[in-house]
Amino acid sequence: MIASDKITYLDNNATTAIDPAVLEAMRPFLDKYFANPSSGYRFAAQVRDAIEQARERVAALLGCEPGEIVFTSCGTESNNTAFHSALEARRECKHVVTTAVEHSAVRKPAQELERQGYEVTVIGVDKSGRLSLRAVADAIRPDTALVSVMWANNETGVIFPIEEIAQIARDKNVPLHTDAVQAAGKIPIKLREVQLQFLSISGHKLHAPKGVGALLSKLPEEQSRVRNLRDRFEKALVEKIPNARVNGAGAPRLANTSSMMFDDIESDAALMMLDQENICCSAGSACRTGSLQPSHVLSAMGLVNEQARGSLRFSFGRFNDDKDIDRAIDVVPRVIGKLRALSPVSAR
Amino acid sequence: MIASDKITYLDNNATTAIDPAVLEAMRPFLDKYFANPSSGYRFAAQVRDAIEQARERVAALLGCEPGEIVFTSCGTESNNTAFHSALEARRECKHVVTTAVEHSAVRKPAQELERQGYEVTVIGVDKSGRLSLRAVADAIRPDTALVSVMWANNETGVIFPIEEIAQIARDKNVPLHTDAVQAAGKIPIKLREVQLQFLSISGHKLHAPKGVGALLSKLPEEQSRVRNLRDRFEKALVEKIPNARVNGAGAPRLANTSSMMFDDIESDAALMMLDQENICCSAGSACRTGSLQPSHVLSAMGLVNEQARGSLRFSFGRFNDDKDIDRAIDVVPRVIGKLRALSPVSAR
Numbered sequence: 001m002i003a004s005d006k007i008t009y010l011d012n013n014a015t016t017a018i019d020p021a022v023l024e025a026m027r028p029f030l031d032k033y034f035a036n037p038s039s040g041y042r043f044a045a046q047v048r049d050a051i052e053q054a055r056e057r058v059a060a061l062l063g064c065e066p067g068e069i070v071f072t073s074c075g076t077e078s079n080n081t082a083f084h085s086a087l088e089a090r091r092e093c094k095h096v097v098t099t100a101v102e103h104s105a106v107r108k109p110a111q112e113l114e115r116q117g118y119e120v121t122v123i124g125v126d127k128s129g130r131l132s133l134r135a136v137a138d139a140i141r142p143d144t145a146l147v148s149v150m151w152a153n154n155e156t157g158v159i160f161p162i163e164e165i166a167q168i169a170r171d172k173n174v175p176l177h178t179d180a181v182q183a184a185g186k187i188p189i190k191l192r193e194v195q196l197q198f199l200s201i202s203g204h205k206l207h208a209p210k211g212v213g214a215l216l217s218k219l220p221e222e223q224s225r226v227r228n229l230r231d232r233f234e235k236a237l238v239e240k241i242p243n244a245r246v247n248g249a250g251a252p253r254l255a256n257t258s259s260m261m262f263d264d265i266e267s268d269a270a271l272m273m274l275d276q277e278n279i280c281c282s283a284g285s286a287c288r289t290g291s292l293q294p295s296h297v298l299s300a301m302g303l304v305n306e307q308a309r310g311s312l313r314f315s316f317g318r319f320n321d322d323k324d325i326d327r328a329i330d331v332v333p334r335v336i337g338k339l340r341a342l343s344p345v346s347a348r
Numbered sequence: 349m350i351a352s353d354k355i356t357y358l359d360n361n362a363t364t365a366i367d368p369a370v371l372e373a374m375r376p377f378l379d380k381y382f383a384n385p386s387s388g389y390r391f392a393a394q395v396r397d398a399i400e401q402a403r404e405r406v407a408a409l410l411g412c413e414p415g416e417i418v419f420t421s422c423g424t425e426s427n428n429t430a431f432h433s434a435l436e437a438r439r440e441c442k443h444v445v446t447t448a449v450e451h452s453a454v455r456k457p458a459q460e461l462e463r464q465g466y467e468v469t470v471i472g473v474d475k476s477g478r479l480s481l482r483a484v485a486d487a488i489r490p491d492t493a494l495v496s497v498m499w500a501n502n503e504t505g506v507i508f509p510i511e512e513i514a515q516i517a518r519d520k521n522v523p524l525h526t527d528a529v530q531a532a533g534k535i536p537i538k539l540r541e542v543q544l545q546f547l548s549i550s551g552h553k554l555h556a557p558k559g560v561g562a563l564l565s566k567l568p569e570e571q572s573r574v575r576n577l578r579d580r581f582e583k584a585l586v587e588k589i590p591n592a593r594v595n596g597a598g599a600p601r602l603a604n605t606s607s608m609m610f611d612d613i614e615s616d617a618a619l620m621m622l623d624q625e626n627i628c629c630s631a632g633s634a635c636r637t638g639s640l641q642p643s644h645v646l647s648a649m650g651l652v653n654e655q656a657r658g659s660l661r662f663s664f665g666r667f668n669d670d671k672d673i674d675r676a677i678d679v680v681p682r683v684i685g686k687l688r689a690l691s692p693v694s695a696r
Contacts, residue, residue, distance in 0.1 A: 002391050004380040009391075015384040023378055030371055030557060032352040036363040039630060040616075041623040043350050043357075073421030209378060268388075275389040282387060 002278070008327050010281045012205075012317030013154050013182060013257060019207040019318065026209070061217050062199065063190035074210075075181040075202035076105040079148075082177045082198035083109045086146040089175075093145035095119045099131060099160075100300035102150050106179050107296075110148070118145075127302045128250035129158035136165055140172045147176045151183035151199075155284050155297040155313055156248035157257025159187065166196045181205055185217050186254050207318055226316050227255035233314065233325050234258050240333040247298060247311060258314040261303065265310045265339045273335045279328060281314045350626070356675050358629045360553075360665030361502050361530060361605060367555040367666065374557070409565050410547065411538035422558075423529040423550030424453040427496075430525045430546035431457045434494040437523075441493035443467045447479060447508075448648035450498050454527050455644075458496070466493075475650045476598035477506035484513055488520045495524045499531035499547075503632050503645040503661055504596035505605025507535065514544045529553055533565050534602050555666055574664050575603035581662065581673050582606050588681040595646060595659060606662040609651065613658045613687045621683045627676060629662045 185206035267283035294308035525546035533554035615631035632643035642656035
C-alpha cells in the first residue's frame with residue numbers, strides 16, 4: 001500500500017480526504033447510535049435529531065430552509081432526482097436546455113431523455129469556457145421542462161453566472177437545476193438571493209465521506225488561502241514551462257482549480273510519470289479515466305484534440321500547503337520537459 | 349443521549365449495529381485511503397482493489413460471480429435499478445407480477461408502474477403468510493415483463509420458496525427479481541443453484557454500515573444460536589401471556605424474527621411502554637412508523653385490523669444474548685398485562 005502521507009494530493013476536484021473533525025462527528029453513529037432513524041423509540045429519535053441537525057447545517061451552508069434539503073446518496077442521485085421531479089411536474093413539456101460542459105452525471109440523464117423522445121438543446125461555451133446569457137435566453141421555449149446549468153466546472157473551475165441564469169429562467173417561468181457539486185464549499189451560495197428550483201451538492205467533494213454531505217464551511221479565509229497556493233503554482237509553471245497556459249484563464253474561476261495545457265505532451269503519459277513521483281492529479285475528470293476521448297469540456301472551449309489531450313487538472317484543497325506547491329513546482333516542469341524530449345512532435 | 353449499552357435491542361430487521369470487525373476493516377478508507385477509485389494513479393488503484401475484494405466477498409456470500417455484483421447505495425436503489433433494467437429490456441411487455449406482502453421499497457415502484465400504465469398482478473398469501481406456487485404460475489402471462497417476489501418477509505420472517513418460483517419463471521421465460529434484504533446473512537443463498545436475474549441485498553441489515561454492503565457470513569452456527577434465543581423467547585411469551593400467538597408460525601421462517609399478536613392491545617401504546625423500559629422493537633416495519641394503517645403484510649395474512657394493530661415484531665441479531673432474552677421475557681408480559689388492565693375492550 002502507498003501511504004497517504006507520502007502523497008502530494010492535487011486532485012481535490014475528484015474527491016477529498018475526510019476532515020478529521022467530520023470523522024469525529026460521525027464516529028458515534030458508526031458504533032453507538034446505530035438505530036434506524038424511522039423507528040419509533042427514543043434510541044432512534046436521537047439519530048433522527050442528529051439528521052435534522054445535519055439538515056440545518058447544510059441549509060446554513062446554502063442559505064436556504066432546512067425543509068428544502070433532501071439527502072441523497074451522491075451528487076448523481078441528486079441530479080437524477082431533480083430531473084425526474086422536474087419532468088414529472090411538467091409532463092406535457094418535452095424540451096430540456098443544458099450546456100456542452102456539464103459533468104457526465106448531467107450529460108448522461110440528458111442523453112437518456114433524448115432516447116426517450118425529448119429534444120435537448122446543448123449550449124456551447126467560448127474559448128475561456130464562458131456561457132452566453134443570450135444563448136441561454138434564446139434556448140428556452142414555451143415547451144421547455146427544465147434548464148440544467150452547472151454552477152462551476154469540475155475540469156476548469158470556470159464559474160457560470162447562475163444568478164443571472166436563474167433570473168432568465170424565472171422570467172420565462174421554467175425551473176432551473178444547477179449541479180453545484182464543485183461550487184459548494186468553494187464559493188458562497190446564497191439561495192435566498194439566487195432563486196432556483198433544484199441544486200445538487202456532494203459531501204465527498206468537500207471533506208465529508210463518500211455517500212453523504214453535511215458540514216459547516218470556513219469559506220472566506222480558506223478560499224483565499226487556497227487561491228494563493230493556486231496562483232503561486234500557476235505563475236511558477238507558466239514561467240518555468242514554455243508553451244504552457246491556463247485553460248479558462250479569462251473567465252471567473254474557482255479558487256482551487258488549475259486546468260493547464262502544455263504543448264506537445266500526452267496527458268496520460270504525464271499522469272503516469274507524476275504518479276511515479278507520488279503526485280496525484282488528473283486529465284479532465286476522474287469519471288473519464290480510461291476513456292480515450294479528449295475532454296468534452298476542453299473541446300467545447302475550442303481546443304483541438306492535441307491541446308485537450310495535453311491538458312492536466314490540478315485541484316487544491318483544505319489539506320494542501322506550501323510544501324505541496326513547492327514539490328509540484330519542482331516536479332511538474334521536470335516531467336513535462338522529459339516528455340517533450342521524448343516526443344516526436346516537439347523534436348521536429 | 350440514551351447510551352446504547354443500556355438498550356435491549358430487539359429490532360434487527362429494522363437495522364443492525366455495525367460489527368466492530370467491519371468498522372475496523374473500513375476504517376483505513378475513512379482516513380488514509382480516500383482516493384476516488386476511478387482515478388488513474390496508484391493511490392487510487394489500491395482503493396479500486398479493495399472494492400474488487402469486497403465484490404468477491406459479496407459474491408462468495410451469495411454464491412455467484414463477482415462480475416454479477418453491482419454496488420448500490422441501499423436496498424431501495426437496488427430494487428429500483430432491477431425494475432428499471434428489467435423493464436427497459438422488455439419494453440413491449442406491460443405486465444408485472446408481485447405479492448401483497450412486499451416491502452414498500454418494492455410496493456412503491458410497483459404502484460408507480462401502475463400510474464405509468466402497467467398492469468400489476470398482486471398475489472395474496474394464506475393465514476400463515478405462505479404464497480401459492482400455483483398462483484405465481486397462473487399470474488405470469490406472455491406480456492409479463494418481470495416477476496418480483498421477496499425471499500423472506502421483514503415483518504414475519506416468513507420465507508418464500510424462491511427456488512421453485514425461479515423454476516416457474518424460468519420455464520415461462522420471464523425474469524425474476526427477489527428482494528433478499530432480510531434473507532441475506534440469515535439463510536443460505538446459493539445463486540449457482542437458484543437461477544434468477546435480479547437479487548437485492550442491503551448491508552445495514554447485516555451488521556455493515558448504512559449505505560453499503562459487503563461482509564463474510566458466519567451463517568450456520570450464528571443462525572442456530574439466534575434460533576435458540578428466538579424459540580426460547582416465543583415459548584416463554586406464549587406461556588406467560590394469555591391469547592398471544594406467533595404470526596406466520598406455520599410457515600418456514602427466518603430464525604431471527606418473531607411477529608407476535610396479542611389480543612386487546614394497541615401496538616403503539618406497547619411500543620411506548622417498552623421504550624420506557626429501554627426495549628427496542630417495532631410494529632411492522634420501521635419504514636411504516638407514524639402511519640396509522642395496520643400492516644399490509646398482516647392484513648394480507650387475514651388478520652383483522654384489531655389483530656394487526658395488536659402485533660409486535662421482535663427481531664434478533666448477532667449482538668443479542670441470553671441476558672437480552674431474560675430481560676424481554678420479564679418485561680414484555682408485564683407491559684402487555686398493564687395495557688390489558690387499562691383496555692376498555694379486555695375489561696368488558
